[in-house]
Amino acid sequence: MAKITLKNIAHRYAPNSDYALKPINHVWDDGAAYALLGPSGCGKTTLLNIISGLLTPSEGNVLFDDQNITDRNTAERNIAQVFQFPVVYDTMSVRDNLAFPLKNRGHDTAYINDRITEISRVIGVEDILFQKAQGLSADIKQKISLGRGLVREDVNAILFDEPLTVIDPHMKWQLRTELKALHKNLGHTMIYVTHDQTEALTFADKVVVMSMGEVVQIGTPKELFEIPAHTFVGYFIGSPGMNVLPTIIDGNKAMIGQHKIVLNRDYKGLKGKLELGIRPEFVTLTNNPQDLPVKINRVEDVGHYKIVRATLNGHDINIILKEETEISGDMNYVSFDKSHTNIYADDWLVTP
Amino acid sequence: MKKTINQKAWFMVLPVLILVAFSAVIPLMTVVNYSVQDTFGNNEFFWVGLEWFEEVLHSERIHDALGRQALFTIIILTIEIPLGIFVALHMPKRSGLWSSLCLVLVALPLLIPWNVVGTIWQIFGRVDIGLLGYMLDQMGIDYNYTQNSFAAWCTIIVMDVWHWTSLVVLLCYAGLKSIPDAYYQAAKIDQASRWAVFRYIELPKMKGVLLIAILLRFMDSFMIYTEPFVVTGGGPGNATTFLSIDLVKMAIGQFDLGPAAAFSLIYFLVILLVSWVFYTVMVHSDTKDMS
Numbered sequence: 001m002a003k004i005t006l007k008n009i010a011h012r013y014a015p016n017s018d019y020a021l022k023p024i025n026h027v028w029d030d031g032a033a034y035a036l037l038g039p040s041g042c043g044k045t046t047l048l049n050i051i052s053g054l055l056t057p058s059e060g061n062v063l064f065d066d067q068n069i070t071d072r073n074t075a076e077r078n079i080a081q082v083f084q085f086p087v088v089y090d091t092m093s094v095r096d097n098l099a100f101p102l103k104n105r106g107h108d109t110a111y112i113n114d115r116i117t118e119i120s121r122v123i124g125v126e127d128i129l130f131q132k133a134q135g136l137s138a139d140i141k142q143k144i145s146l147g148r149g150l151v152r153e154d155v156n157a158i159l160f161d162e163p164l165t166v167i168d169p170h171m172k173w174q175l176r177t178e179l180k181a182l183h184k185n186l187g188h189t190m191i192y193v194t195h196d197q198t199e200a201l202t203f204a205d206k207v208v209v210m211s212m213g214e215v216v217q218i219g220t221p222k223e224l225f226e227i228p229a230h231t232f233v234g235y236f237i238g239s240p241g242m243n244v245l246p247t248i249i250d251g252n253k254a255m256i257g258q259h260k261i262v263l264n265r266d267y268k269g270l271k272g273k274l275e276l277g278i279r280p281e282f283v284t285l286t287n288n289p290q291d292l293p294v295k296i297n298r299v300e301d302v303g304h305y306k307i308v309r310a311t312l313n314g315h316d317i318n319i320i321l322k323e324e325t326e327i328s329g330d331m332n333y334v335s336f337d338k339s340h341t342n343i344y345a346d347d348w349l350v351t352p
Numbered sequence: 353m354k355k356t357i358n359q360k361a362w363f364m365v366l367p368v369l370i371l372v373a374f375s376a377v378i379p380l381m382t383v384v385n386y387s388v389q390d391t392f393g394n395n396e397f398f399w400v401g402l403e404w405f406e407e408v409l410h411s412e413r414i415h416d417a418l419g420r421q422a423l424f425t426i427i428i429l430t431i432e433i434p435l436g437i438f439v440a441l442h443m444p445k446r447s448g449l450w451s452s453l454c455l456v457l458v459a460l461p462l463l464i465p466w467n468v469v470g471t472i473w474q475i476f477g478r479v480d481i482g483l484l485g486y487m488l489d490q491m492g493i494d495y496n497y498t499q500n501s502f503a504a505w506c507t508i509i510v511m512d513v514w515h516w517t518s519l520v521v522l523l524c525y526a527g528l529k530s531i532p533d534a535y536y537q538a539a540k541i542d543q544a545s546r547w548a549v550f551r552y553i554e555l556p557k558m559k560g561v562l563l564i565a566i567l568l569r570f571m572d573s574f575m576i577y578t579e580p581f582v583v584t585g586g587g588p589g590n591a592t593t594f595l596s597i598d599l600v601k602m603a604i605g606q607f608d609l610g611p612a613a614a615f616s617l618i619y620f621l622v623i624l625l626v627s628w629v630f631y632t633v634m635v636h637s638d639t640k641d642m643s
Contacts, residue, residue, distance in 0.1 A: 083534035
């Protein structure tokens with residue numbers, strides 16, 4: 001196990017092309033569970049492959065503990081990786097699959113047997129050890145792929161590249177819970193790539209959000225929710241995502257069209273495209289004419305809460321109401337929770 | 353609801369039945385017809401029962417041809433299958449100009465008509481004007497495929513390898529291309545050796561196409577006629593007289609229609625049987641459980 005440091009890592013697939021991964025500096029703490037979250041093509045798999053050594057970055061260094069391993073190959077880095085599609089050696093039995101990485105590393109039979117007994121119990125394949133891997137269901141194959149990583153006691157980190165893509169929805173939940181439990185029991189550093197926010201937020205201690213080859217925010221699920229560092233994080237996390245409204249800032253006042261909102265602090269010297277971000281959860285529907293007038297378009301009842309789709313000054317705005325809230329005909333105004341109202345300049349959060 | 357019985361649909365298969373009848377059943381039945389009769393011309397036939405079959409089964413001449421045929425097929429399979437896999441493994445994996453060029457080069461021999469292939473090698477191997485034959489002769493090697501049976505065999509085997517290895521290469525290449533990158537990456541992480549990657553990833557994934565390659569190459573080589581006929585005409589002596597060549601000699605050269613028909617049927621059954629055995633063995637080895 002190791003602390004993983006990325007020093008000025010960046011990658012272009014061809015010289016002079018655009019960055020597939022823009023420069024990033026980050027330390028992955030030993031034993032923590034991270035999620036790399038972002039839409040397809042945002043560079044998260046590129047970043048993962050740089051850590052695993054399947055790809056050599058065009059700039060910067062990767063350090064395991066304090067050792068520079070940028071030029072080392074995957075095997076030398078001693079990491080385990082679980083891929084999007086389960087990779088098992090079809091012609092081998094489940095047992096031989098698990099033994100394969102150890103045999104290749106020249107361990108003796110007694111040790112291999114011990115490890116297999118332990119890991120097959122952990123991933124729950126004791127009953128099918130002697131069955132051929134071919135023809136097993138996708139979730140069991142994916143467990144075997146994971147098991148091949150876990151049999152090596154000394155792996156520095158376990159990387160997951162959208163491992164639940166091909167798993168049935170009901171098995172997804174179960175496997176994710178098992179992964180979380182594994183992390184608790186074994187304490188490996190785990191990095192989990194996904195484009196599914198639920199997966200990321202439930203699995204990880206810290207979530208790394210990426211967009212267009214750039215890390216836009218690293219934080220706990222709570223931080224991502226309450227203070228998105230970038231409008232993208234606001235959109236991408238939460239359902240529906242954060243409301244982002246063009247605004248003009250004057251001291252502690254924000255103007256949306258003709259309407260004024262008092263903020264909880266002064267903003268000075270802001271430049272660029274200014275926007276106000278507020279999550280639907282922190283918007284309240286009122287009947288007070290002092291508040292901002294909205295035009296309600298429709299109300300969606302999703303069971304445990306209601307989503308109000310409305311228009312404010314020509315821009316769409318979503319409001320989340322508790323299930324029991326009654327909506328009366330005169331509730332055509334909204335007020336914002338001051339402490340959860342964020343201001344963005346050129347898409348980045350303005351911090352004090 | 354009451355089911356109405358309507359058998360008219362059977363008429364729908366009639367066109368196919370007629371086509372198959374003319375393309376396969378009727379010609380085959382003609383052969384069956386010949387195989388149990390004797391003729392002295394003038395369209396007069398005499399019933400002889402299974403006599404021709406007995407004769408064919410006990411004929412030393414046909415035994416020899418069968419032996420040569422089996423040897424030939426075994427030799428070209430043991431060369432073409434591993435060589436085809438080897439070449440496919442070394443083809444560029446990424447699509448691009450280079451891989452397209454390689455594919456065209458590899459596919460080229462498959463596009464040449466069989467008798468042209470024969471002619472090419474017939475000339476190529478000639479001691480007087482052929483590049484290969486002349487060079488070997490100049491190097492002091494006794495190479496003359498018209499007189500030396502070993503040289504004749506070598507020529508025909510090299511020719512077949514040249515002509516047909518491409519088929520194995522193309523099939524294997526298609527199999528290899530279908531392996532997702534993740535398999536190779538996982539193997540790297542598991543520290544698998546090059547041999548292990550071949551043995552546990554590439555070979556199992558190529559299994560399906562290899563089965564087809566072996567079957568096709570077996571059937572084709574077991575029926576080979578045109579190329580050796582053009583190059584050696586079955587000689588020197590009977591050294592390269594394979595089953596088809598012998599059959600044609602018997603049927604058209606000697607006009608022994610009865611024995612030739614019996615021979616054809618046995619020939620057909622042998623190919624069918626061996627193909628079936630191949631297929632069954634390879635498909636079944638797949639589903640067996642390990643313990």
